[in-house]
Amino acid sequence: MKACRVAVVGAGLAGLYAARALHASGIDVIVLEARDRLGGRILTADEAGMPAEDGFDLGPSWYWPQMQPPMETLIGELGLHCFAQNSEGDVIIERMSRERPQRYRPTMVEQQSMRLSGGTASAVRALARDIPADRIRRDATVTAMTLSDTGIELTVKSGQGNFEIFRVEQVVAALPPRLLEATVSFSPQQDPGTAARWRDTATWMAPHAKFFAVYDEPFWRTVGLSGTAQSMVGPLVEIHDATTASGKAALFGFPGVAADQRAALGEELLKQACLAQLSKLFGPAALKPRAVLLKDWAADPLTATAADRVGGGHPLPGNAQWVSGLWKDRLILAGSETSPSEPGYLAGAVIAAGLAVADILSKMDSR
Incomplete structure (x- = not known):
């Protein structure tokens, strides 16, 4: 079992921005990316x-x-x-x-x-350069999250089909809420209202x-x-x-x-x-x-779910309560769609990631 303070799930713009900022603040962070490349929906x-x-x-x-x-x-x-x-x-x-x-x-x-x-991938490369190479894992698909007294245990599947467990204090889920709800199992389960909000949030351009x-x-x-x-x-x-x-x-x-x-x-x-x-x-x-x-x-199964095959409108800015119940102190959503402004856009990814970093640093200071 591997241990780390913070795991960032997703190496798109939001995930790399968050990981870079956390690393610069001296936080032990690892990035878990399901694709064999960085960037997420950014592809040059x-x-x-x-x-x-x-x-x-x-x-x-x-x-x-x-x-x-x-x-x-x-x-x-x-x-x-x-x-x-x-x-x-x-x-x-x-x-x-x-x-x-x-x-x-x-x-x-x-x-x-x-x-x-x-x-646009030039921004991805520039962010990744400031993160130690051994703290970014490609072909690492998070399939499950289990809440514990001290944090979250992540089940991660490699490209070869092997499974690893990562034990972390905090998780930043830097991917679309709908994709997170469709591809990751939670124990205990998310509150029904929270899961419904994730499902109902269309992934922009998917x-x-x-x-x-x-x-x-x-x-x-x-x-x-x-x-x-x-x-x-x-x-x-x-x-x-x-x-x-x-x-x-x-x-x-x-x-x-x-x-x-x-x-x-x-x-x-x-x-x-x-x-x-x-x-x-x-x-x-x-x-x-x-x-x-x-x-x-x-x-693209790492972008869209079955629900995304029908065109959805642009995500609307909403309240910041993306996680509730038992999970709210350990899991933070930072995909662009969760941003309070410019959701879905590149700027939304930067804003959402910045808020996630500020939240984590505040929690760690209080601990």
């Missing part, structure tokens, strides 16, 4: 779909500095470089299948969306997919297009320029096809339909990509 990939240090964000990509100062502060602290989402040029609107797409000059954007050079078409150059810019398009026809309903800071050209879009329909259609047919639509919107050059990528988050 090359044109083959493999994790890369300079690639395309198959998960979250944008943040808004003025509306989300915690994210701006973190990026400054980590010394990361950012750049503005391309919005120079006209926008295309596709209203009906029997009408030609229309081209419009966009109005001034009040809140400029920003992206990170190297992709029902969705992202399609990318990678090109030799951003040909749409040369004809005065921004790469932004909106469609009521589909299959893509929202399209943007995904060209990286280093100049790797791409367009990406969100399919408006529901998860079950995507599964029935199949990945190849969906990719073909998306390329045909890009050609209709941006011209025949769109039919000649270097590569295409499709990341279906609804098909």
Whole structure:
């Protein structure tokens, strides 16, 4: 049996932020991540779909500095470089299948969306660098939590199928509440009201997919297009320029096809339909990509549950009581969806993790 003061479950932005802050405060902490990579819903990939240090964000990509100062502060602290989402040029609107797409000059954007050079995973790498490598365990799936007089015993399954027990004083669950409720068994069980709240909290973006078409150059810019398009026809309903800071050209879009329909259609047919639509919107050059990528988050069992296959609304800020009863002094939820502000967004992950760290340090001081 292994012992540690704090276990952080999940190595996404929230989990790594919390672990880094706890380690800096001298707290013995271990991070347990079910995936074989860090980042959670943050995934920056090359044109083959493999994790890369300079690639395309198959998960979250944008943040808004003025509306989300915690994210701006973190990026400054980590010394990361950012750049503005391309919005120079006209926008295309596709209203009906029997009408030609229309081209419009966009109005001034009040809140400029920003992206990170190297992709959002650059923040993941920067946070992980400040945590000792032996305190991060990949392929470590927490399957059960048992409350004891001195803390929590975690049952952890390795990628090889072996089980280990970790005894800790506190647990920070830095994953979506719905995923936590669906994948971890608790002894004693969570209060029915608490479990219901976790189940009813939709995991942001879990029902969705992202399609990318990678090109030799951003040909749409040369004809005065921004790469932004909106469609009521589909299959893509929202399209943007995904060209990286280093100049790797791409367009990406969100399919408006529901998860079950995507599964029935199949990945190849969906990719073909998306390329045909890009050609209709941006011209025949769109039919000649270097590569295409499709990341279906609804098909990712470490992101989505069966309940996430139906589109849910954006999580709403709620009260801070995510854990109650016997568990409230030992378990803290810190997934982005639990944040009192900007829930679901990158900034929400930073805020939720910061609150979890403050809570743990306060409890340990009092002990």
